[in-house]
Amino acid sequence: MNLLLLQPQDFIDDQRVRLQGRRLQHLRCVHQAQTGDRLRVGLLDGLMGEGLITRLDSELAELEVQLSEPPPAKLPLSLLLALPRPKMLRRILQHCASLGVAKLILLNSYRVEKSYWQTPFLQPEVIRENLILGLEQARDTRLPQVQIEKRFKPFVEDRLPSLLDGRLGLLAHPGEYPECPRGIQQSALLAIGPEGGWIPYEVDKLIEAGLQPVQIGPRILRVETAVSSLIGRLF
Amino acid sequence: MNLLLLQPQDFIDDQRVRLQGRRLQHLRCVHQAQTGDRLRVGLLDGLMGEGLITRLDSELAELEVQLSEPPPAKLPLSLLLALPRPKMLRRILQHCASLGVAKLILLNSYRVEKSYWQTPFLQPEVIRENLILGLEQARDTRLPQVQIEKRFKPFVEDRLPSLLDGRLGLLAHPGEYPECPRGIQQSALLAIGPEGGWIPYEVDKLIEAGLQPVQIGPRILRVETAVSSLIGRLF
CATH class of the missing domain: 2.40.240.20 (Hypothetical PUA domain-like; domain 1)
Structure with a gap:
């Protein structure tokens, strides 16, 4: 603290x-x-x-x-994450608050186990507690917004395009894609998949909604490592 | 896996x-x-x-x-860490192996609790197990080197200067320092302090040994968040 x-x-x-x-x-x-x-x-x-x-x-x-x-500026970043498994979710909430993420969207994906949606760590007061731990760590006072999206398709088709308005939309995904940019000066939305990755259908839908696929090399990182590492790279 | x-x-x-x-x-x-x-x-x-x-x-x-x-290339990075608390050490060993850190040096510091040196997670076979978990995650085969330095002063005075030979030496520390560089193309040694930070004497000694102090903004990150975030920024 x-x-x-x-x-x-x-x-x-x-x-x-x-x-x-x-x-x-x-x-x-x-x-x-x-x-x-x-x-x-x-x-x-x-x-x-x-x-x-x-x-x-x-x-x-x-x-x-x-x-x-005034508290430190937030990063102009919305992070779109496939819901991680509960123990990792808790740490990721803390990391996101510490790193200054402005908004975190937790999304369903084919490879998110159904049981993850039942975790007590998704209860609003538990989310808030973990965000507060992250703020206390980083010396910030402003809670990131957290949005929970249990249905992939309606979110990606109906709500994601407007979230991308005026923002650089990036999809971090292994493959033959351009390298993820560094030190960007603009507002961004970054999508990171579940353990095992988004399935091809989901990748297609996310690209269709306006995200640019980018890669960070041959190493497959755990979601929490990828979150901190990509944020460090982008801002 | x-x-x-x-x-x-x-x-x-x-x-x-x-x-x-x-x-x-x-x-x-x-x-x-x-x-x-x-x-x-x-x-x-x-x-x-x-x-x-x-x-x-x-x-x-x-x-x-x-x-x-062949396995993926390692990052040309030696990470010099004040020994983290045991639970975090375990995760950091895994993160370092996943991210491709070539060498990890665990160093004593004034703010490292003495009890941390007693953890079973420092036993060579446990270090190795956790590094292997990180390699399996990232699809790599080469174990990072791990060096344990229980005494700050002899390490920093006698061994650190030669480890810096031909390398960019960086000390990530809060303060009025230049910004940490991004996307470097050279071999580096990066020092990250304990929770609570290096004490001023330690900062002075590390700078004297050849490290350049750099900062990453007003947010104080937990060591494991800082490790992934700084590596993402540097490489």
């Missing part, structure tokens, strides 16, 4: 917050913080600044906070 | 292998392979090719193999 992320309900008046639960434990056990310590804080979807710990014991922490700085 | 990785002791004659254990289970349960199936195989530190399954039951698998293609 490189930033203590506050929520509106933490405030007991304009500049004072009271914390319990996970954040209190983290301050005490990991940071080994003490009354009088100053630390970096931010308001969820708001400004960042500094907090002064005015009380810290086993029951609660109180801080006086000053919020004045 | 996108490549079935074979070891010399698997061979029962020049072109036939016999498998048991993890790889047998994986063929049966994950690949749901059958006699007559062909799959991609490779010899550890050797060539890749195709295997034909000639027997597959609960006790063993036999394959006839043809090995003729």
Whole structure:
């Protein structure tokens, strides 16, 4: 936790917050913080600044906070991912929030196991918890948007083309395609398939919707490695 | 497992292998392979090719193999990492092998907890197992070299300068430094600190040894996210 992320309900008046639960434990056990310590804080979807710990014991922490700085810019990136398996999904939510992805779309694919859609990690409050862990890691306050699309064809045919409006659309897929670009300066949508890859029908549909297929060499990466590596390459 | 990785002791004659254990289970349960199936195989530190399954039951698998293609080129990269915490180390070993890192050096740092050096994940056979998982994922056969350096100062003073000979040496560290380069064409050594970062003394020593400090923006990434993201950016 490189930033203590506050929520509106933490405030007991304009500049004072009271914390319990996970954040209190983290301050005490990991940071080994003490009354009088100053630390970096931010308001969820708001400004960042500094907090002064005015009380810290086993029951609660109180801080006086000053919020004045904007959070870092988000990457102009929408990431379109075939729903990963649950354990990896959790980490990918954290990575995406840390890396500054603006929007994450989780899409069905032929090679996504049906059981993945049943995971508790897809519950809105669990998604939010994992995104918050990523924001706290990276020192950001703004939650990425997460959109869940359980049906491939209606999403790709009806909604994907308008999402691509004014954006560079890239489909990272192994094959005889041009190399994935580097250090782009524009807004982009990047699609990454499931373990085992999109099936040819899906590749065709994604290209038809406006994505350009690109490759990153002969190595087949796990989805979470591919996400971080491609984002590092693009921005 | 996108490549079935074979070891010399698997061979029962020049072109036939016999498998048991993890790889047998994986063929049966994950690949749901059958006699007559062909799959991609490779010899550890050797060539890749195709295997034909000639027997597959609960006790063993036999394959006839043809090995003729070279594995993909390694990245000309030595990665110098402050020893990560054990669970992350395991994943980082797999990521590094998948991404094609040629050499991984695990170094002590002030902020590396002493207990991390006791993890079973540092045992040579466990390191090797995790590297093999990464190679099988990426379709590579060549193990990255792994070097373990428990003492910061003697390594940085005595051995690091010669490792930098002819290589671009980069120290990824938050601060007012030039941006990390992209798409480099040369051999490099990249240093990434522990959670919490290198301490100023360590930064000074690493710079003195010949590393150039570079930054990747205001976001503080977890080590495993930083590894994949920086490698994607550099190569």
